[in-house]
Amino acid sequence: MSTFFYIILNIANSIDNNLNFLYNTPISEFKEINARAKKGGAILSEPILKVQNLKTVFFTDDGQVPAVDGIDFYINEGEILGIVGESGCGKSVTSLSVMGLVSEPGKIVDGKIHFNGEDITHAPERKMRTLRGNEIAMIFQEPMTSLNPVFTIGDQLTEAIRIHRKISKKQAKDRATELLQLAGLPRPKALLDNYPHQLSGGMRQRVMIAMAMACDPKVLIADEPTTALDVTIQKQILNLMKKLNRETGTAIVLITHDLGVVAQMCERVIVMYAGKIVEEGAVRDIFNHPSHPYTKGLLASVPDLRRQTSRLYSIPGNVPKPGSITEGCLFYPRCQEAMAICAQKRPGLVDLKNGHRVRCFLHGEVEEA
Amino acid sequence: MLAYSIRRLIALIPVLIGMSLIVFGIIRAIPGDPALAILGQKATPEALKQLRHALGLDKPWYTQYFSFITDLLKGDFGTSLRTHAAIRQEIWPHLAATIELSVLAMLIAVVVGVNLGILSAWKQNSVIDVASMVIALVGVSMPVFWLGLMAQWIFSIKLGWLPSIGRENIRDPVTAITNFYIIDTLLAGRIDQFWEIIRHLILPSLALATIPMAIIARMTRSSMLEVLRSDYIRTARAKGQKMFWVVYKHALKNAFIPVLTVIGLQTGLLLGGAILTETIFGWPGIGSYIYDAIQYRDYPVIQSGILLVAFIFVIINLIIDLLYAAFDPRIKYK
Amino acid sequence: MAETILTVEDLKKYFPIESGIFKRTVGHVKAVDGVSFEIKKGEAFGLVGESGCGKSTTGRMIMRLIEPTSGRIVFCGKDLTAMDKKALRKTRKDIQMIFQDPFASLDPRYTVERIIEEPMIVHRLGSKAERKKRVRELLEVVGLSSYHAKRYPHQFSGGQRQRIGIARALAVNPKLIIADEPVSALDVSIQAQVINLLQDLQKQFDLTFLFIAHDLSVVHHFSDRVGVMYLGRMVEVAESSELYRNPKHPYTNALLSSVPIPDPDYQYDSEELAGDVPNPIDPPKGCAFHTRCPVAMDICRKTRPELKEVAPGHLTACHLYNN
Amino acid sequence: MLETVVKPNAPVPGPEEQKEKVDSPFREALRSFKKNKLAIIGTLIILLFIILALLAPLIRPEGYNHQLLADRLKPPSSAHWFGTDDFGRDILTRILYGARISLWVGFVSVVGAIVAGTFLGILAGYYGKTVDMIISRIFDIMLAFPSILLAIAIVAILGPSLQNALIAIATVNVPNFGRLVRSKVLSLKEEEFIVAARAIGMRDARILFYHILPNSLAPIIVQGTLSIATAILDAAALGFLGLGAQPPQPEWGRMLSDSREYITNAPWTVLFPGLAIGLTVLGFNLFGDGMRDALDPRMKK
Amino acid sequence: SSSSNGEQGKKSNSNGNGGNVLIFGRGADATSLDPAIVTDGESFAVTKNIYDTLVEYKGQTTDIEPALAESWDISPDGKTYTFHLRKGVKFHDGTDFNADAVVFNFDRWKNANDENKFAYYPSMFGGFGDKSVIADVKALDDYTVQFTLRTPLAPFLKDLAMSPFAIASPTAIKKYGDKYGQAAAVGTGPFKFKEWKSKDTITLVKNDDYWKKGEPQLDGVIFKVIPDNTARLNALKNGEIDLMDGVNPSDLKDIQGNKDLQIFYRPPMNVGYLGMTVTKKPFDNPLVRQAVNYAVDKKAIIDAFFAGAADPAKNPMPPSISGYNDDVQPYDYNPEKAKELLKKAGFPNGFKTELWAMPNPRPYMPEPSKIAVAIAHNLKDIGIDAEIKTFEWTTYLDKVKKGEAPMYMLGWTGDNGDADNFLYTLLSTDAIGSNNNSFYSNPELDKLLKEAQTLTDENKRNELYKQAQVIIHNDAPWVPLVHSKPALVGKSTIKGFAPHPTGSDRYVGVYFEK
Ligand SMILES: Nc1ncnc2c1ncn2[C@@H]1O[C@H](COP(=O)(O)OP(=O)(O)OP(=O)(O)O)[C@@H](O)[C@H]1O
Ligand SMILES: Nc1ncnc2c1ncn2[C@@H]1O[C@H](COP(=O)(O)OP(=O)(O)OP(=O)(O)O)[C@@H](O)[C@H]1O
Numbered sequence A: 001m002s003t004f005f006y007i008i009l010n011i012a013n014s015i016d017n018n019l020n021f022l023y024n025t026p027i028s029e030f031k032e033i034n035a036r037a038k039k040g041g042a043i044l045s046e047p048i049l050k051v052q053n054l055k056t057v058f059f060t061d062d063g064q065v066p067a068v069d070g071i072d073f074y075i076n077e078g079e080i081l082g083i084v085g086e087s088g089c090g091k092s093v094t095s096l097s098v099m100g101l102v103s104e105p106g107k108i109v110d111g112k113i114h115f116n117g118e119d120i121t122h123a124p125e126r127k128m129r130t131l132r133g134n135e136i137a138m139i140f141q142e143p144m145t146s147l148n149p150v151f152t153i154g155d156q157l158t159e160a161i162r163i164h165r166k167i168s169k170k171q172a173k174d175r176a177t178e179l180l181q182l183a184g185l186p187r188p189k190a191l192l193d194n195y196p197h198q199l200s201g202g203m204r205q206r207v208m209i210a211m212a213m214a215c216d217p218k219v220l221i222a223d224e225p226t227t228a229l230d231v232t233i234q235k236q237i238l239n240l241m242k243k244l245n246r247e248t249g250t251a252i253v254l255i256t257h258d259l260g261v262v263a264q265m266c267e268r269v270i271v272m273y274a275g276k277i278v279e280e281g282a283v284r285d286i287f288n289h290p291s292h293p294y295t296k297g298l299l300a301s302v303p304d305l306r307r308q309t310s311r312l313y314s315i316p317g318n319v320p321k322p323g324s325i326t327e328g329c330l331f332y333p334r335c336q337e338a339m340a341i342c343a344q345k346r347p348g349l350v351d352l353k354n355g356h357r358v359r360c361f362l363h364g365e366v367e368e369a
Numbered sequence B: 001m002l003a004y005s006i007r008r009l010i011a012l013i014p015v016l017i018g019m020s021l022i023v024f025g026i027i028r029a030i031p032g033d034p035a036l037a038i039l040g041q042k043a044t045p046e047a048l049k050q051l052r053h054a055l056g057l058d059k060p061w062y063t064q065y066f067s068f069i070t071d072l073l074k075g076d077f078g079t080s081l082r083t084h085a086a087i088r089q090e091i092w093p094h095l096a097a098t099i100e101l102s103v104l105a106m107l108i109a110v111v112v113g114v115n116l117g118i119l120s121a122w123k124q125n126s127v128i129d130v131a132s133m134v135i136a137l138v139g140v141s142m143p144v145f146w147l148g149l150m151a152q153w154i155f156s157i158k159l160g161w162l163p164s165i166g167r168e169n170i171r172d173p174v175t176a177i178t179n180f181y182i183i184d185t186l187l188a189g190r191i192d193q194f195w196e197i198i199r200h201l202i203l204p205s206l207a208l209a210t211i212p213m214a215i216i217a218r219m220t221r222s223s224m225l226e227v228l229r230s231d232y233i234r235t236a237r238a239k240g241q242k243m244f245w246v247v248y249k250h251a252l253k254n255a256f257i258p259v260l261t262v263i264g265l266q267t268g269l270l271l272g273g274a275i276l277t278e279t280i281f282g283w284p285g286i287g288s289y290i291y292d293a294i295q296y297r298d299y300p301v302i303q304s305g306i307l308l309v310a311f312i313f314v315i316i317n318l319i320i321d322l323l324y325a326a327f328d329p330r331i332k333y334k
Numbered sequence C: 001m002a003e004t005i006l007t008v009e010d011l012k013k014y015f016p017i018e019s020g021i022f023k024r025t026v027g028h029v030k031a032v033d034g035v036s037f038e039i040k041k042g043e044a045f046g047l048v049g050e051s052g053c054g055k056s057t058t059g060r061m062i063m064r065l066i067e068p069t070s071g072r073i074v075f076c077g078k079d080l081t082a083m084d085k086k087a088l089r090k091t092r093k094d095i096q097m098i099f100q101d102p103f104a105s106l107d108p109r110y111t112v113e114r115i116i117e118e119p120m121i122v123h124r125l126g127s128k129a130e131r132k133k134r135v136r137e138l139l140e141v142v143g144l145s146s147y148h149a150k151r152y153p154h155q156f157s158g159g160q161r162q163r164i165g166i167a168r169a170l171a172v173n174p175k176l177i178i179a180d181e182p183v184s185a186l187d188v189s190i191q192a193q194v195i196n197l198l199q200d201l202q203k204q205f206d207l208t209f210l211f212i213a214h215d216l217s218v219v220h221h222f223s224d225r226v227g228v229m230y231l232g233r234m235v236e237v238a239e240s241s242e243l244y245r246n247p248k249h250p251y252t253n254a255l256l257s258s259v260p261i262p263d264p265d266y267q268y269d270s271e272e273l274a275g276d277v278p279n280p281i282d283p284p285k286g287c288a289f290h291t292r293c294p295v296a297m298d299i300c301r302k303t304r305p306e307l308k309e310v311a312p313g314h315l316t317a318c319h320l321y322n323n
Numbered sequence D: 001m002l003e004t005v006v007k008p009n010a011p012v013p014g015p016e017e018q019k020e021k022v023d024s025p026f027r028e029a030l031r032s033f034k035k036n037k038l039a040i041i042g043t044l045i046i047l048l049f050i051i052l053a054l055l056a057p058l059i060r061p062e063g064y065n066h067q068l069l070a071d072r073l074k075p076p077s078s079a080h081w082f083g084t085d086d087f088g089r090d091i092l093t094r095i096l097y098g099a100r101i102s103l104w105v106g107f108v109s110v111v112g113a114i115v116a117g118t119f120l121g122i123l124a125g126y127y128g129k130t131v132d133m134i135i136s137r138i139f140d141i142m143l144a145f146p147s148i149l150l151a152i153a154i155v156a157i158l159g160p161s162l163q164n165a166l167i168a169i170a171t172v173n174v175p176n177f178g179r180l181v182r183s184k185v186l187s188l189k190e191e192e193f194i195v196a197a198r199a200i201g202m203r204d205a206r207i208l209f210y211h212i213l214p215n216s217l218a219p220i221i222v223q224g225t226l227s228i229a230t231a232i233l234d235a236a237a238l239g240f241l242g243l244g245a246q247p248p249q250p251e252w253g254r255m256l257s258d259s260r261e262y263i264t265n266a267p268w269t270v271l272f273p274g275l276a277i278g279l280t281v282l283g284f285n286l287f288g289d290g291m292r293d294a295l296d297p298r299m300k301k
Numbered sequence E: 001s002s003s004s005n006g007e008q009g010k011k012s013n014s015n016g017n018g019g020n021v022l023i024f025g026r027g028a029d030a031t032s033l034d035p036a037i038v039t040d041g042e043s044f045a046v047t048k049n050i051y052d053t054l055v056e057y058k059g060q061t062t063d064i065e066p067a068l069a070e071s072w073d074i075s076p077d078g079k080t081y082t083f084h085l086r087k088g089v090k091f092h093d094g095t096d097f098n099a100d101a102v103v104f105n106f107d108r109w110k111n112a113n114d115e116n117k118f119a120y121y122p123s124m125f126g127g128f129g130d131k132s133v134i135a136d137v138k139a140l141d142d143y144t145v146q147f148t149l150r151t152p153l154a155p156f157l158k159d160l161a162m163s164p165f166a167i168a169s170p171t172a173i174k175k176y177g178d179k180y181g182q183a184a185a186v187g188t189g190p191f192k193f194k195e196w197k198s199k200d201t202i203t204l205v206k207n208d209d210y211w212k213k214g215e216p217q218l219d220g221v222i223f224k225v226i227p228d229n230t231a232r233l234n235a236l237k238n239g240e241i242d243l244m245d246g247v248n249p250s251d252l253k254d255i256q257g258n259k260d261l262q263i264f265y266r267p268p269m270n271v272g273y274l275g276m277t278v279t280k281k282p283f284d285n286p287l288v289r290q291a292v293n294y295a296v297d298k299k300a301i302i303d304a305f306f307a308g309a310a311d312p313a314k315n316p317m318p319p320s321i322s323g324y325n326d327d328v329q330p331y332d333y334n335p336e337k338a339k340e341l342l343k344k345a346g347f348p349n350g351f352k353t354e355l356w357a358m359p360n361p362r363p364y365m366p367e368p369s370k371i372a373v374a375i376a377h378n379l380k381d382i383g384i385d386a387e388i389k390t391f392e393w394t395t396y397l398d399k400v401k402k403g404e405a406p407m408y409m410l411g412w413t414g415d416n417g418d419a420d421n422f423l424y425t426l427l428s429t430d431a432i433g434s435n436n437n438s439f440y441s442n443p444e445l446d447k448l449l450k451e452a453q454t455l456t457d458e459n460k461r462n463e464l465y466k467q468a469q470v471i472i473h474n475d476a477p478w479v480p481l482v483h484s485k486p487a488l489v490g491k492s493t494i495k496g497f498a499p500h501p502t503g504s505d506r507y508v509g510v511y512f513e514k
């Protein structure tokens, strides 16, 4: 039932995107539209998080690294959005940019981030603090190192709660216990007094999830939450996230490099390559009809348990570092379907149907703006 | 933890025995005759011979070592060759003087150094960072004795703000109870005297604190930088915690662990290495006590003094190890 | 089929847990607890299992980089466990290893040329010129160019480094290659390149592989036969396709159903394994898997099941198949 | 002997593979070192002192012991930039010649400590067990002694002289390097590339000298340069106590202690030697820090 | 500094200590307060004020005046001394001072036979028990003591005035046993021992019952250890101490210009010299030794490193001691002559040698290593290349005494103001192995010195000593450098202080000007 609901929502949003209407609308109007929409009782609503043309550059000694090079995406309430891409393509920097946590020497140089209709791109630290962990929460790839080793689980959980909720320590503790239970952890009460090192990786990742859920965030950004875990544990964690998403309606941005995980979890997916979005759309569309040669290659190069192929498809060459390719399509050097134009011009995103977009000249000669 | 400490202490025994052997060996290897040192320039050869006999210096070394060790095990440091006083009684005031000085110096070094390090790391590459790191670098680069001299010259000779030497106002001596004058004056209820003690402590403790402060600041900074890059700091920030608390709560407790090692090492160094500062500031501490004894070849005093300092050093390290457990729950001593 | 090149019999490794200053042994990590299998010439034998189940330890014991606590390793008819140091060094020419971490397994101070040449120097193969020539050939074989020879490892990407590691392993014409998670650290697109390369080399040089990985789909793809390990023990051994089609052990089953399939329409078996892998210091009595096993029986808590052939060429250690 | 490889696989062209500079790790380190302003300042300071030390006989051919009692304790002037000391000797000249002593002591004592420490550290780290136990305990014991007292004792045994101060400083530093090398050997032993070397069938000795030692070099060099700084300070401290260089050698610490009685009347006699020590030590500290940043991968991203 | 004075005054009043306590700053601590067992000046400086001796040096001389003995008779053969003791004197512990106390003290030293304990007794009186010059000490009545000597001893009375022969309370000595001198020190002197903080302070308080009426005028004396000369002077300038010794000569000029401070010069009873080991080549050649004598510019050295607080020396003993030969013509500073002599001795191009310098300052030489540098520079001028070597003090003494040094610097402070204490002690053949470190031996000289020891006629003795000095001058085993007048610096309010040549001062007659 809920899946159906989401599909509808997706379609509605895709239409909006295609109209390219909302992007250029000032916030005040946005609110108006929203109000109108509510009045009319329509399910059409603005995305909870919207990123436009985000560009985050690292100003290193060896020059500028455009880790995130002008990406657009949005996520609606209650949705699970997948972001896939290989190592170094800018997935983490994207999420950190949204959180306002890009560290030196990185800087958001361009673009807009709207949360709940509000522009938070360059919001002051004070404002960001009220959002972080409260409205937007985040969990990281490494469960082993993401918890502070010298404080108890209880300390860290109650802290997460008490930063945003004016409640007593006792109440915070109760809430923490509840959260741990929600995350499916056994003996939640006893766990509060444990230190991270006394927990297994899977348990720690659950604690991280519990912590992220502490203040019922509207958006949860999960940056490769299961990469470090064994498959059986990964399954537990993924199931947990799905359950939370269903029960609390928290929108999840699921960052991963595992296409299997995306297929299992997400409704919509963004494929990133070297700091740019190369393809975007509903999971089914993309898995069934990958349009970008990179996406195609990626899908073909994953061994599938269900069949014994003699040889895997492999994309030649290496993933380039963002900024290392200055001319033409970023994928051009590895592309098997490359054309002359690919070497000279940068492709822009071409809209296919149903919000399926692809950055490739094969689908139309749209140049990057 | 108690059991662990006891086991550590037991394990110290071979180290201490090794140390005592080395100290003993070194001292006997030092040329120069204690008898001559005692009797001085005017000594006659017969007198020297007789004194050597009286002091037991003509016995074979192993006999001397054995009696030294057996006495030591009985808690007896022996008597000074020169003053004939029981070392146990003589040494304490000196040790207390040095401890008082070192503890204060270390306190200054830790408080200032850690905060300087934190600020630098927090505001990496800012003016504050560069400034405090330059200060720290200059701090480790300047010879302490020179700094001490300069401080003395400026603050007590030129400006006359602070007393230049000693632990107390000589005209108003402290009645020693614990020999920690800060405590003694308070016990005696003499606030005026207490301030006088503090005034005497300021220059030498600052001079002594310079190097450890600089080292601690640098260590804190680099350790802090590493910690600030770690995932759990990102987690803490992602919770919406204020940067101040992220730094002072989450980062510091982790970053402090390597700093702790440095603090332990430096405290040990201060105890034994205060000689120069003690000389300059006329501080009647253990360093000058031992140095004096070396000059006079006062074997029992050198032996006991160095061993005591080394022992304290080892104990400090043990305490530091136990403190690790307090800071880092991953370390468990059982 | 072909002759057996490697036989591992009841291999065990108990790491002592030392404690205190006196280094008293207070217990043991039973990293590998009685593992047996054999590998035939020209075959790729895959070893899967969750983290910490003893895969690497097994691999390293075969190279005698770790001394086994007990058990026998017979390689080409020679008992490796009984060899002295010198003989062992000689044999190492025939068994080579590829490591998981392409960043840590190459000495950062040497050029690629030197790294690949070193095994030949150690085993005194060829003249200097011959060795140089061969290095270049090897580089080409693994898909690098000979102009890469003068570079240092840090100037390569992960996939390229892994190729260098492979070239080094090939340098002395080994008979058996132990590949310990050779692709786990690599990106998806690069992973396929390396797997393909390994497969090509296997055919080209008639190599035998012990292929260790935690990713079941990779093992499934690469290996002819697969062994599944759980907590230091082998729980199932079968031909690759047989294992997927017809898993016997509940653990293998769970493992298979946990692998995310890159297909949005795939229907997952919603059952998930409860709990974590138990602590190898204190493994559960009886069948080590019974604490997480959905179909555990009484006997599983008491008796440890033996690895037995339950179908031709299909072995499993589970009480379900005891009668 | 070697079988020729037949069919080459298709090479994988990478975009960045065309013409990249081939940089050894050393060159890379050098490059990052060059970018470090403070480190460059440190290098310049050291170079300055080295040049001055080398050129001292040319700049001041009259030597460091040219006394003119009539010119005692003259304040800085155009004739004597840093003034004169109580023998009427030019302080600048003495500082120039003193640089030779300080640099020499710092360098030689540290090299001595490195050689001895590395040897012991390798023994302890690689052979482990009893050897390790014994050596480590000796290091523990040596480190438990206050180093300045230990140095004083050693000088007392050998007699006060520059050479003996040098030996004392080297000895005191041995356990530092020993421990460093030992821990480095221990950690490298677990590194995968060492495991790989063993897997190749390499002998222990070869692993030690071709892989473990070269990889321990960076921290040793870093620690070494920083130790030169402390060694110079230690030598000055010993000189200050009269246990180092003997007069009329222009050792800076000795110059300080010889003129500290003039601090009120002729402060320049104290000021300049102190500054010379501080500056040189600062130079080595800056240089060492730069080396650490350049060589220690932990400090890199 | 005046403000800090006032402040301190206030505070000390609150402590009930009185502002009338003199604080004496010095470089080292005493070793024991039992003067009989110590040999170091720092101990005597304290005991001098706790104890009295039978007779006392007068003023700043080494002449004798009554002290605990009001008067004495000497038998014509010079072998019996009868002392009439002062009546009504009490030890600080309240016990009576009387003849028995004197006998007790002398018996204690004489019969000990333990040089570890009593170093000065055997060295001044020839040994313990039967070897001692003192055959017997007995009480004739409560206040009369008779000493019987085996042979006449010319400096006997001067010896008795020495600090080690101070009379201590028998009761206290018995009571404290081994701890006497550490835990307690009980004499009859002007001040009572109160507290000793090792290596820090020794506090003496006024003895209200002192036999000399109206003395002491101070309420107490505190001896404060400040090892460093500069630091000590700073402390004085800051008003933390009142008086100090061990002044850097270089500071004297500055002090002279300071209204708040005054300088006291201790009359010299010492000699600082450059010794040559005559058994070592090339110093076995008197010409070489003379050449060295001509080479050293004493005046320049005194100007530079004594700030004038020393007299150039030409004899091995200071002029204040009777028997000094002022007719000896000094070797003047004359490098040309020195070179000539060297040439004559067969060293036209000079030679290489070592010049040993003491590591730490001594009363007769405040900055030995600097003086060594200056001397080496002088020697260089005549072609002698002398490398300066230093050892730690005990090692230095040890090696010098063993004759290992070719040239060495050393000195001597007189004990009792007698010529014998210089010439015989330092340059007789008998003294080789103890204090004749040049290993100089001249039978002619020995004969003169031996003879002088037994004479009681002052003039005849002096004649012999004058001859001796000529011999020594010609043989030139030393370069006598200086007789230093060590400076003490005090607040200008200190009155009545006159430092004594022996180096131990009494704070009797000393007061602060209001
Ligand atoms: N602090 C930094 N300084 C310089 N470059 C950086 C920094 N952080 C990230 N980058 C660069 O930004 C690019 C994107 O990094 P990011 O961490 O977002 O990749 P990712 O997609 O999350 O990869 P992974 O899957 O490995 O986590 C990388 O090429 C990286 O080199
Ligand atoms: N040197 C060692 N000392 C003690 N325990 C060890 C040692 N090496 C490995 N172990 C333990 O042995 C067990 C098996 O380790 P092993 O590395 O073989 O696992 P693995 O299956 O390769 O895991 P991974 O997938 O994480 O590589 C683990 O519990 C590990 O902690």
Ligand SMILES: [Mg+2]
Residues within 6 Å of the ligand: A091, A092, A093, A223, A224
């Ligand atoms: Mg990432």
Ligand SMILES: [Mg+2]
Residues within 6 Å of the ligand: C055, C056, C057, C180, C181
């Ligand atoms: Mg492994």
